[in-house]
Each structure stands twice: as C-alpha cells, then as structure tokens.
Amino acid sequence: MFSLLWRFLPGPAWLRIVVLLVVLAAAVYGLIFYGYPWAAEFLEEDDFSTVGDGA
Numbered sequence: 001m002f003s004l005l006w007r008f009l010p011g012p013a014w015l016r017i018v019v020l021l022v023v024l025a026a027a028v029y030g031l032i033f034y035g036y037p038w039a040a041e042f043l044e045e046d047d048f049s050t051v052g053d054g055a
Contacts, residue, residue: 009016 005020006016009019011019
C-alpha cells in the first residue's frame with residue numbers, strides 16, 4: 001500500500017515525505033475533532049470513568 005502511495009505522489013523524495021506527513025496530520029486532525037466525537041454519541045457511558053472511587 002505504501003509503495004502505491006509513493007509512486008502516485010509527484011516530485012522528489014523530500015516532497016513526497018512532506019505531502020505524506022501533511023495528509024497524515026490532516027487525517028489525525030479529522031479523527032480527533034470530527035470522527036471520535038461523532039462516534040462517542042453512539043457509545044454508552046460507563047461507570048469506570050473515575051479512578052479510586054472506593055467501590
């Protein structure tokens with residue numbers, strides 16, 4: 001899969017690395033700020049969110 005991306009991107013190696021890092025950062029940003037909050041709406045809250053509650 002990585003070789004397919006590497007051949008698809010134009011330019012020298014340093015530019016390909018920069019483009020891949022920007023795409024990776026955009027994917028992480030999208031998941032943190034849009035993907036996970038959307039998925040959290042469908043998950044049930046549990047009682048294990050506190051530490052040391054004495055139970």
